[in-house]
Amino acid sequence: MRALIQRVGEASVAVDGKTIAEIGPGLLILTCAMEGDAPEQTAKMAAKISKLRIFKDDAGKxxxxLADIGxxxxxxxxxxxAGDTSRGNRPGFSTAAGPDEGRALYExxxxDIATLGIPVQTGEFGADMKVALLNDGPVTIWMDDQT
Incomplete structure (x- = not known):
């Protein structure tokens, strides 16, 4: 499983011009299930992300x-x-999980994040989404449990 995590002041997702999800301060988590990923990996990644110490304390460090700041x-x-650009200019996506498996792991x-007591909003799997965000910092973290 891969994730790109962005610390945000706010973020939202729109589909067909209608906002379907929005959050205030927290994390925008872009995620991709990879071929061969197992369900237990989602809980592990959710726990890791919820504990990442990437928000400022009173001293500015x-x-x-995410749990600490509510x-x-x-x-x-x-x-x-899952984009692979090693063989030219057009990315290949063959290492991504198939749609059914990808949807199940995404959901x-x-x-799993919600189970940790964190309020969760989601995009729409497989939709053409417009994602808006106010990146805070900016702080952006790449996570890949394949490596």
Whole structure:
């Protein structure tokens, strides 16, 4: 499983011009299930992300987690995180999980974060989404449990 995590002041997702999800301070988590990923990986990644100390404490140091600040998560599926550009200029996506498996792992990942007491909003799997965000910092973290 791969994730691109962005610390945000706010973020939202729109489909067909209608906002379907929005959060205040927290994390925008773009995620991609990879071929061969197992369901237990989603819980592990959710736990890791919820504990990442990437929010400022009173001294201005990144020392607080999403749970510590009472933040929200916006989880958006993004199969293009599997993009492979090693063989030319057109990315290949053959390492991404298939649609059915990808959807199941995406939904489980979002549920796993919610189980940790973090309010979660989601995008729409497989939809053409417009994602808006106010990146805070900016702070952007790449996670890949394949490496």
């Amino acid at each position: 990144m020392n607080r987690s 933040g929200q998560a916006l989880v958006v599926s993004q199969f293009t995180l 489980k990942f979002a549920a």
